[in-house]
Amino acid sequence: MESPLKQKLTEDLKKAQKDRDECRVSVLRMVLSAIHNAEIAKRAALEEADVLGVIAKQAKQRNESIEAFKKGNRPEMAAREEAELSILREYLPAQASREEVVEAAKQAIQETGACSMKDRGKVMGKLIPQLKGKAEGQLINEVVTELLS
Numbered sequence: 686m687e688s689p690l691k692q693k694l695t696e697d698l699k700k701a702q703k704d705r706d707e708c709r710v711s712v713l714r715m716v717l718s719a720i721h722n723a724e725i726a727k728r729a730a731l732e733e734a735d736v737l738g739v740i741a742k743q744a745k746q747r748n749e750s751i752e753a754f755k756k757g758n759r760p761e762m763a764a765r766e767e768a769e770l771s772i773l774r775e776y777l778p779a780q781a782s783r784e785e786v787v788e789a790a791k792q793a794i795q796e797t798g799a800c801s802m803k804d805r806g807k808v809m810g811k812l813i814p815q816l817k818g819k820a821e822g823q824l825i826n827e828v829v830t831e832l833l834s
Contacts, residue, residue, distance in 0.1 A: 688733045713774045737818030744773040781820040790828045
């Protein structure tokens with residue numbers, strides 16, 4: 686069974702093709718291709734959280750490209766990547782604030798009974814699936830490290 690988000694992406698791709706929105710068509714094709722490749726690697730249909738993870742990964746790549754193009758003095762390429770990123774953000778849930786990540790981390794620490802950095806893996810294992818697509822792994826890692834040290 687296909688995830689509702691993947692169905693929405695497919696429907697939006699058809700609409701973008703009818704509207705001749707080349708940028709949107711390109712981005713949606715790329716995302717659907719990445720989802721398809723992830724399904725092949727997993728040998729099963731992706732669940733909603735996994736589809737969100739693929740979209741978040743695509744968005745992260747766009748952010749890195751934007752920075753690289755700005756450093757390389759290529760504003761036209763950076764603008765194109767920003768347009769693609771704005772399309773990807775439409776499909777991602779609102780990003781969690783640092784305070785929300787701290788709250789979720791405190792709850793995960795309490796539930797796992799973690800008390801030192803040795804227990805970081807348990808906490809991260811519980812927290813990452815919960816915040817997938819809503820917060821970057823780097824932020825989650827920072828917060829958990831702060832709270833356990």
